[in-house]
Amino acid sequence: MQSPGALEISRRDLLAASAATVTVASAHSLGHAQTKATTAPQSTKVTFTVNGEGRELQLDNRTTLLDALREHLHLTGTKKGCDHGQCGACTVLIDGRRVNACLTLAVMHEGDSITTLEGLGQPENLHPMQAAFVKHDGFQCGYCTPGQICSSVAMLEEIKANIPSHVTVDLTAPAEITPAEIRERMSGNICRCGAYSNIVEAITEVAGRKA
Amino acid sequence: MRFDTPAATNPIDQGKVIGKPIPRIDGPLKTTGKAIYAYEWHDPNTRYAYGYIVGSAIAKGRIRSMDVAAARTAPGVIAVVTSDGVGELKKGKYNTAKLFGGTEIQHYHQAIAVVVAETFEEARAAAALVKVDYAEEKGAFDLTAAKDSAIEPEGGGDSGAGDFDAAFEAAPVKLDQVYTTPDQSHAMMEPHASIAAWNGDDLTVWTSSQMIDWWRTDLATTLGIDKDKVHLMSPFIGGGFGVKLFLRADAVLAALAAREAKRPVKVALPRPFLMNNTTHRPATIQRIRIGAGRDGKITAIAHESWSGDLPGGGPEVAVQQTRLLYAGANRMTAMRLATLDLPEGNAMRAPGEAPGMMALEIAIDEMAERLGLDPVEFRIINDTQVDPENPERPFSHRNLVGCLRTGAERFGWQERSKQPGARREGNWLIGMGVAAAFRNNLVLNSGARVRLDREGVVTVETDMTDIGTGSYTIIAQTAAEMLGVPIEKVAVSLGDSRFPVSSGSGGQFGGNCSTAGVYAACAKLREAVAQKLGFNRTDDLVFADGEVRSGDRRMPLAQAAGDEGLVAEDLIEFGDLTKTHQQSTFGAHFVEVAVDVATGETRIRRMLAVCAAGRILNPITARSQVIGAMTMGVGGALTEELVVDKKRGFFVNHDLAAYEVPVHADIPHQEVVFLDETDPMSSPMKAKGIAELGICGVAAAVANAIYNATGIRVREYPITLDKLIEELPEIS
Numbered sequence: 001m002q003s004p005g006a007l008e009i010s011r012r013d014l015l016a017a018s019a020a021t022v023t024v025a026s027a028h029s030l031g032h033a034q035t036k037a038t039t040a041p042q043s044t045k046v047t048f049t050v051n052g053e054g055r056e057l058q059l060d061n062r063t064t065l066l067d068a069l070r071e072h073l074h075l076t077g078t079k080k081g082c083d084h085g086q087c088g089a090c091t092v093l094i095d096g097r098r099v100n101a102c103l104t105l106a107v108m109h110e111g112d113s114i115t116t117l118e119g120l121g122q123p124e125n126l127h128p129m130q131a132a133f134v135k136h137d138g139f140q141c142g143y144c145t146p147g148q149i150c151s152s153v154a155m156l157e158e159i160k161a162n163i164p165s166h167v168t169v170d171l172t173a174p175a176e177i178t179p180a181e182i183r184e185r186m187s188g189n190i191c192r193c194g195a196y197s198n199i200v201e202a203i204t205e206v207a208g209r210k211a
Numbered sequence: 212m213r214f215d216t217p218a219a220t221n222p223i224d225q226g227k228v229i230g231k232p233i234p235r236i237d238g239p240l241k242t243t244g245k246a247i248y249a250y251e252w253h254d255p256n257t258r259y260a261y262g263y264i265v266g267s268a269i270a271k272g273r274i275r276s277m278d279v280a281a282a283r284t285a286p287g288v289i290a291v292v293t294s295d296g297v298g299e300l301k302k303g304k305y306n307t308a309k310l311f312g313g314t315e316i317q318h319y320h321q322a323i324a325v326v327v328a329e330t331f332e333e334a335r336a337a338a339a340l341v342k343v344d345y346a347e348e349k350g351a352f353d354l355t356a357a358k359d360s361a362i363e364p365e366g367g368g369d370s371g372a373g374d375f376d377a378a379f380e381a382a383p384v385k386l387d388q389v390y391t392t393p394d395q396s397h398a399m400m401e402p403h404a405s406i407a408a409w410n411g412d413d414l415t416v417w418t419s420s421q422m423i424d425w426w427r428t429d430l431a432t433t434l435g436i437d438k439d440k441v442h443l444m445s446p447f448i449g450g451g452f453g454v455k456l457f458l459r460a461d462a463v464l465a466a467l468a469a470r471e472a473k474r475p476v477k478v479a480l481p482r483p484f485l486m487n488n489t490t491h492r493p494a495t496i497q498r499i500r501i502g503a504g505r506d507g508k509i510t511a512i513a514h515e516s517w518s519g520d521l522p523g524g525g526p527e528v529a530v531q532q533t534r535l536l537y538a539g540a541n542r543m544t545a546m547r548l549a550t551l552d553l554p555e556g557n558a559m560r561a562p563g564e565a566p567g568m569m570a571l572e573i574a575i576d577e578m579a580e581r582l583g584l585d586p587v588e589f590r591i592i593n594d595t596q597v598d599p600e601n602p603e604r605p606f607s608h609r610n611l612v613g614c615l616r617t618g619a620e621r622f623g624w625q626e627r628s629k630q631p632g633a634r635r636e637g638n639w640l641i642g643m644g645v646a647a648a649f650r651n652n653l654v655l656n657s658g659a660r661v662r663l664d665r666e667g668v669v670t671v672e673t674d675m676t677d678i679g680t681g682s683y684t685i686i687a688q689t690a691a692e693m694l695g696v697p698i699e700k701v702a703v704s705l706g707d708s709r710f711p712v713s714s715g716s717g718g719q720f721g722g723n724c725s726t727a728g729v730y731a732a733c734a735k736l737r738e739a740v741a742q743k744l745g746f747n748r749t750d751d752l753v754f755a756d757g758e759v760r761s762g763d764r765r766m767p768l769a770q771a772a773g774d775e776g777l778v779a780e781d782l783i784e785f786g787d788l789t790k791t792h793q794q795s796t797f798g799a800h801f802v803e804v805a806v807d808v809a810t811g812e813t814r815i816r817r818m819l820a821v822c823a824a825g826r827i828l829n830p831i832t833a834r835s836q837v838i839g840a841m842t843m844g845v846g847g848a849l850t851e852e853l854v855v856d857k858k859r860g861f862f863v864n865h866d867l868a869a870y871e872v873p874v875h876a877d878i879p880h881q882e883v884v885f886l887d888e889t890d891p892m893s894s895p896m897k898a899k900g901i902a903e904l905g906i907c908g909v910a911a912a913v914a915n916a917i918y919n920a921t922g923i924r925v926r927e928y929p930i931t932l933d934k935l936i937e938e939l940p941e942i943s
Contacts, residue, residue, distance in 0.1 A: 079449070080479070
């Protein structure tokens with residue numbers, strides 16, 4: 001990992017950097033590697049569909065799908081909560097499957113079909129899940145909400161497709177939509193306002209309506 | 212409008228809109244991605260630049276030099292602003308640690324530079340090229356080690372009545388225990404973020420702030436400019452819990468970077484900066500002593516708390532509730548503050564009471580057991596209707612007993628086994644716990660402006676914020692009730708420094724105070740309407756169904772607006788009713804847990820909160836506040852702890868993977884009951900706070916349930932498996 005330039009730092013500095021923060025230390029050497037490469041960052045043209053609309057972008061290769069959506073397409077419904085795949089606020093649907101948009105680079109999605117919260121419904125034309133979140137007050141500050149809603153829509157499909165979870169008791173029987181299954185499968189979406197109890201009720205209502 | 216006598220009957224009492232379960236009016240925006248948060252403001256004609264923060268890699272010391280040559284020449288870089296480059300900046304009134312400026316390092320991850328580039332990716336990469344030469348100094352990072360050096364905080368704070376020592380000595384039943392609570396992080400979902408744009412000397416900042424005017428004032432102070440030149444906007448806030456009360460580095464860095472780059476600049480603090488760059492709830496060591504007669508009456512109660520902070524900071528006021536919650540003629544409380552070089556400690560949801568109740572309500576459970584009393588009954592025996600330190604000062608309204616009795620009945624408390632560790636279902640040990648909830652009701656002056664147009668549309672403007680609390684909705688309900696229009700006819704604009712200064716959001720004062728400010732402005736508008744429509748009498752005026760009525764005469768409200776519209780502005784100013792009467796909010800938490808006999812894993816099976824907190828303005832949003840607080844309380848009980856690296860002086864687990872907040876799988880269905888009451892001493896709304904009451908006592912109720920399940924008493928939060936596993940029974 002260490003580039004030649006980084007060896008110049010004293011043992012004291014090295015200790016400070018390595019003990020204090022892995023982020024700084026590793027990014028440091030990454031930076032050195034970059035300066036030795038070409039001056040301009042590499043960029044790539046990528047074409048994908050977002051909410052049914054074809055989009056073409058010329059992007060720095062380091063651009064995450066999340067930043068492509070938010071900073072380049074200005075679809076800010078998808079939220080950046082941690083940028084590290086730890087909170088789920090950036091959950092979008094890629095070809096129907098839920099994905100943390102911060103953990104995947106935009107250029108990896110050539111030809112993919114991406115659905116964000118904006119693609120599910122609009123204020124005057126709410127998706128059933130959006131309407132159920134409003135009805136059950138499945139949010140407070142609203143920042144994790146796009147991820148919760150996208151995640152829950154895909155999650156119900158996963159149960160329908162009989163994909164088991166950690167709490168599925170009988171792997172030979174069809175997967176069921178129970179509160180325990182919903183809670184387990186939604187645990188990648190953190191809500192610090194603590195609306196979980198209401199979110200489960202919203203999802204349960206939508207699941208019941210579908211069944 | 213001055214509020215210095217108890218509220219009489221007023222239009223809010225009609226309860227046509229206020230008190231109704233109206234879904235959030237901002238719900239459709241928040242569920243469709245149309246609510247715009249700080250970092251998301253976008254003008255297609257503006258080329259925004261991206262700022263990326265560089266934080267200190269040491270906890271205490273000085274910057275000898277910074278080498279930014281590589282960063283400056285990195286691809287896309289527009290500017291590099293360093294703290295040694297800008298020199299000393301004035302510190303805002305509300306901050307303990309400096310946000311930026313100078314060469315002194317006060318804590319780990321303190322901002323020392325911001326790198327501005329054309330794109331986020333370029334700024335981030337270039338920020339990693341900044342090289343810093345530090346002169347590191349030894350710091351104090353361990354509260355336990357620093358405890359003996361702790362001193363009485365500025366302004367004192369020791370309190371007492373009677374003769375505690377003598378009464379405790381003489382008490383036939385006694386408890387003397389020490390409890391600890393760890394440093395905790397707010398961990399709100401939206402990271403701190405700001406966009407700053409200069410137009411000559413005028414600065415516009417889109418940010419994420421709970422308190423618009425505090426931020427505006429402190430940003431002007433920090434930058435050394437006139438407050439009039441600063442325009443702040445924060446209409447949607449992705450959670451705060453106290454960490455967005457005071458100006459933060461993102462706003463300062465964005466403003467300085469935008470000035471240097473001569474372009475609008477966006478800065479968001481990366482998630483791993485939250486724990487060490489901003490504030491946290493400080494750890495405490497608390498000693499509680501209780502003495503009681505065999506009849507269960509407390510005769511002596513003492514609560515002492517030790518916490519630490521940076522020089523100039525304050526203590527965690529963890530003894531606050533013990534001054535007021537239970538009777539007892541002989542009492543004392545004391546706080547001692549140690550100097551620690553950790554990041555700044557400051558307010559997090561229910562500062563004082565949240566960690567204080569974590570300790571006190573275990574102590575009460577322990578004491579009840581020693582007395583052979585049911586913990587619900589022990590609390591009821593020691594209820595007080597007056598301030599125990601000052602018995603001639605009554606509570607404005609206090610129904611703790613009702614909360615405990617209602618909760619016990621609803622929860623099936625009689626099913627609880629009196630013997631700990633006696634109930635088992637397979638591998639699960641089952642237990643129930645109870646704790647009182649208590650949080651003071653604070654009041655802050657709050658202003659609002661109300662407009663009426665010829666269509667009969669009412670627009671409310673105030674710099675109040677909605678951090679998820681439901682401000683938009685309860686403010687719309689208030690205006691609708693006061694002016695007799697349906698809620699669909701009310702528009703609410705919040706979080707803009709051009710609007711009248713409000714209470715802001717914090718200390719659970721925002722709901723009551725901001726709606727009281729809107730009440731005041733609406734009362735003024737009602738007068739203007741009456742005058743405009745030529746009503747001579749005002750004492751019998753009724754505003755209902757879009758009309759104004761007096762006797763047989765009725766006029767459409769909209770007619771008063773005319774073509775120009777009508778506008779009224781006012782401020783609710785609180786007198787000394789909080790001095791003459793103790794105003795607090797009350798509740799009872801009931802929890803059932805299951806503890807795995809083999810692993811010590813605790814699962815929460817059932818939760819109930821019963822709250823007595825004045826008028827409930829909207830049972831949907833109020834309930835959400837309470838279940839959210841209960842959830843955070845579960846985190847405090849079981850998982851949340853900022854782990855201190857005592858050698859290098861920083862919080863190690865500084866992200867959402869390692870700082871464990873509750874997730875879906877941790878939280879069962881939650882029940883909340885509001886007792887039907889009003890408190891005319893609190894405001895014309897007769898409401899009190901609810902948002903913080905919900906967290907107070909939850910962790911102790913969990914701890915007491917774990918004790919009831921296992922017979923293991925843990926006094927050091929969080930109650931992780933390692934603290935249980937040694938003493939769990941043999942697996943049969």
